[in-house]
Amino acid sequence: QKEVEQNSGPLSVPEGAIASLNCTYSDRGSQSFFWYRQYSGKSPELIMFIYSNGDKEDGRFTAQLNKASQYVSLLIRDSQPSDSATYLCAVNEYGNKLVFGAGTILRVKS
Amino acid sequence: DGGITQSPKYLFRKEGQNVTLSCEQNLNHDAMYWYRQDPGQGLRLIYYSQIVNDFQKGDIAEGYSVSREKKESFPLTVTSAQKNPTAFYLCASSDGGPTDTQYFGPGTRLTVL
Numbered sequence: 001q002k003e004v005e006q007n008s009g010p011l012s013v014p015e016g017a018i019a020s021l022n023c024t025y026s027d028r029g030s031q032s033f034f035w036y037r038q039y040s041g042k043s044p045e046l047i048m049f050i051y052s053n054g055d056k057e058d059g060r061f062t063a064q065l066n067k068a069s070q071y072v073s074l075l076i077r078d079s080q081p082s083d084s085a086t087y088l089c090a091v092n093e094y095g096n097k098l099v100f101g102a103g104t105i106l107r108v109k110s
Numbered sequence: 111d112g113g114i115t116q117s118p119k120y121l122f123r124k125e126g127q128n129v130t131l132s133c134e135q136n137l138n139h140d141a142m143y144w145y146r147q148d149p150g151q152g153l154r155l156i157y158y159s160q161i162v163n164d165f166q167k168g169d170i171a172e173g174y175s176v177s178r179e180k181k182e183s184f185p186l187t188v189t190s191a192q193k194n195p196t197a198f199y200l201c202a203s204s205d206g207g208p209t210d211t212q213y214f215g216p217g218t219r220l221t222v223l
Binding site: 042 | 141143145150151152153154155158160168200204208209210211212213214215216217
């Protein structure tokens, strides 16, 4: 059974700080990795994806991938109260299926 | 506007009833997916379809059925055989690009009375 593990949190950070969210996965053959944000009662929305080792930046968000250690992380710089949500890590499986972690709850305190 | 629509937003079902959840997309995506989300849990795959008139079971297909007669539509039926159907149901479609990114509809919250 392929697994994606996330710390459930909540992770609490003050406004303006860097939030660091982590995810580990079990399938070494996984090629694509996704971060989704989900507000309470809403559907997931894509933040970014990454498929190469290293960092990928998009605005205040940076995804980091280390395939050798089988982890992917998401950094949120200058965290805002509007960033408070659940962040879902997803990893692709053979046949374009995604396996989702249970999510990390982020709370940004003003 | 291109996007994925799901209806209804809220659905209440009596025990023993079958109900059908609608999912429509106008993104011209070939692949569509149904997930179930329970409180505090991640998304679990129910069924997926990579092309019209073809679909495969996901991890928790028991008690559910689907059809894919049109590219734009992928309805999900929750049958009376599903023992614990109360959940948030999410439909997604994917763009078939190099990473085959999935995009989600707004969801249907099903409650069994």
